[in-house]
Amino acid sequence: MITGLAAGGAETQLRLLLRHSRHDAEVVTLYNAGSVADQLRADGVPVHDLGMRSNTEVGAVLRLARLIRRGRYDVVHTHLYRACLYGRVAARLAGVRTVVATEHSLLDDQLEGRSAGRGVRLLYLATERLGRATVAVSAATRDNLLRWGVAPERVLTVPNGLDLDALAFDPTDRAAVRADIGVGADARVVGAVGRLHPGKRFDELIRSLAPTLGESDQLLIVGEGPERASLTALAADLGVAPFVHLVGERPVAPALSAMDVLASPSRYETFGLAVLEGLAAGLPVVFRRCPAVDEMGGDVPGAIRIGSDADLATALAGVVARPARPAPDALTAFDVRGVAARIDDLYERV
Known part of the structure; x- marks a missing residue:
């Protein structure tokens, strides 16, 4: 699950990982099913567009939970802040307890290029505890997660991959x-x-x-x-x-x-x-x-x-x-x- 699928580092990284995974996968985007969505479909990966119109569309959580329940997924893996918030909650509502997140863009007090105030940090921490593990793409990202208050045993470092x-x-x-x-x-x-x-x-x-x-x-x-x-x-x-x-x-x-x-x-x-x-x-x-x-x-x-x-x-x-x-x-x-x-x-x- 990812916030959007326009071309970007996290989006293209998701596609690259799925091309080399030994597991089957489907992808959900909250909105903006852009060029990477087309590429994933060309790879044979089903893509679901939740069609959110606002970042505060709370009802989308229920739609997402229904989609996860229908999919009978073993694991929900979330990428980027909004998908992590909505995805962790929806996965729990759908009865999927194995939730993994990848943190791509946390740097000091900036998250995905925007200032992350106290409210953003508290919401991040609250939903992070609904998952099983958070992947940091670098040691610098892991250090920032720990500084924010994520428990060390919940974070592991796995870098981005290169073809x-x-x-x-x-x-x-x-x-x-x-x-x-x-x-x-x-x-x-x-x-x-x-x-x-x-x-x-x-x-x-x-x-x-x-x-x-x-x-x-x-x-x-x-x-x-x-x-x-x-x-x-x-x-x-x-x-x-x-x-x-x-x-x-x-x-x-x-x-x-x-x-x-x-x-x-x-x-x-x-x-x-x-x-x-x-x-x-x-x-x-x-x-x-x-x-x-x-x-x-x-x-x-x-x-x-x-x-x-x-x-x-x-x-x-x-x-x-x-x-x-x-x-x-x-x-x-x-x-x-x-x-x-x-x-x-x-x-x-x-």
Whole structure:
């Protein structure tokens, strides 16, 4: 169960895990059955859209409980805040006691990019106790859960998974994507991947690159979201609109092959999936925050950490177009097959 199924990190991660699970599954979205819903259905996974019209539609809990009761599910697994609230309560009403949640986006006092006040925290804790276990996608997320008051024995850390084979550099994809967006073979392409949301700070990326953008230096941003119009306007105001490609939702792996360097200027990341995807594609990655890289320990080839906005342009300027490097060996710990197996083991254990 998930809050929505527009393209995003948690949503695509759910689809990837289901593709490698050894169990059958059906998916419920509270609302916004977007592109990932279509992808799941193409994979043969049934998707139910609860059709909620408001985040305070309490009656949806009863509809959800009826759906769970009809499905006779052994486990209910919830993802993202609203689905966790509604899903845990509905599962209990339906008589399903094996409820697991994955926490993707808790950072300090922010939850899914929004400030989490005392009321949000109390509601989170109250419903968390209705489940059997909460999965944290990083040690940083686990630390935040414990700081909020979740009991340590109820939290385990299982990282997001990567399809390393699918993310590997592909020269055919590189040529096809560049031809599609009108970028020459010899141009250097700086890339970014993520929801077009203020927290990702793609506006700062455009400003940092603006002085150098042109035919030989271009920016490719993969993702959709509420900031599309403002980012488009910013590129136009800075006179670089022809060299900033906002391509919307599309498969990430081919787009990564078209890039020469990936940038992640976000200050608030609870895992840093895009950073790892870039490294898996053989790209150098310039980033502000990535707990997953922190938890690898030591130097990670290709990972270039910056400390301030001023460092962003300097670090990107230092990366020249070059052939893809091998993915760092440390990424094998994130192979989706192993990650999915750990989630399956959890279902059976609880």
